[in-house]
Amino acid sequence: MRRPDxxxxxxxxxxxxxxxxxxxxxxxxxxxxxxxxxxxxxxxxPVHLRVRWVLLVAxxxxxGTAVREALVLAxxxxxxxxxxxxxxxxxxxxxxxxxxxxxxxxxGPDQGxxxxxRLGLGTGVLxxxxxxxxxxxxxxxxVGPAPGTGLxxxxxSVIVGTAAAWVGIAAAAAFSRRRERxxxxxxxxxxxxxxx
Numbered sequence: 001m002r003r004p005d006x007x008x009x010x011x012x013x014x015x016x017x018x019x020x021x022x023x024x025x026x027x028x029x030x031x032x033x034x035x036x037x038x039x040x041x042x043x044x045x046p047v048h049l050r051v052r053w054v055l056l057v058a059x060x061x062x063x064g065t066a067v068r069e070a071l072v073l074a075x076x077x078x079x080x081x082x083x084x085x086x087x088x089x090x091x092x093x094x095x096x097x098x099x100x101x102x103x104x105x106x107x108g109p110d111q112g113x114x115x116x117x118r119l120g121l122g123t124g125v126l127x128x129x130x131x132x133x134x135x136x137x138x139x140x141x142x143v144g145p146a147p148g149t150g151l152x153x154x155x156x157s158v159i160v161g162t163a164a165a166w167v168g169i170a171a172a173a174a175f176s177r178r179r180e181r182x183x184x185x186x187x188x189x190x191x192x193x194x195x196x
Contacts, residue, residue: 060124093130098168
């Protein structure tokens with residue numbers, strides 16, 4: 001039987017945050033304070049060691065992988081040709097991940113439903129959907145017979161994928177700003193209506 005004043009999980013405490021730097025929400029630390037005489041902070045396992053989050057990522061990964069595989073089978077690349085489907089998947093995934101993470105970051109701390117969305121959709125679905133192992137395999141396959149094509153494919157994947165992530169971030173930021181402005185206008189109209 002466990003004593004009431006002992007931590008629920010024995011993990012090392014998270015290192016203190018540097019001034020001006022964000023705290024990693026997945027790095028253990030203290031999540032709750034115990035109640036009762038002599039009880040101190042209760043330490044929780046880091047997110048990557050909690051079964052419910054691991055299962056959520058796994059389920060999302062299965063969904064993302066199934067969608068990617070369906071697209072690759074529906075639109076196969078020609079033998080020794082440019083694998084446009086995989087390139088498109090990675091670019092769409094980079095855009096979606098940039099949008100998702102920016103949107104979630106603007107909505108508040110990485111807790112509850114936001115954490116579930118980040119892990120389930122971001123790490124799980126989009127992690128399974130995008131495929132950098134196929135990028136590596138396709139590049140290696142293209143470099144043999146056509147080194148220029150292989151290197152072009154690799155460069156296009158990295159450059160266009162990075163640009164797509166930035167566009168996704170910018171799109172989510174613009175969407176959030178518009179939403180905040182609309183909310184502020186509604187609030188001002190309600191306040192003006194209440195004052196009359």
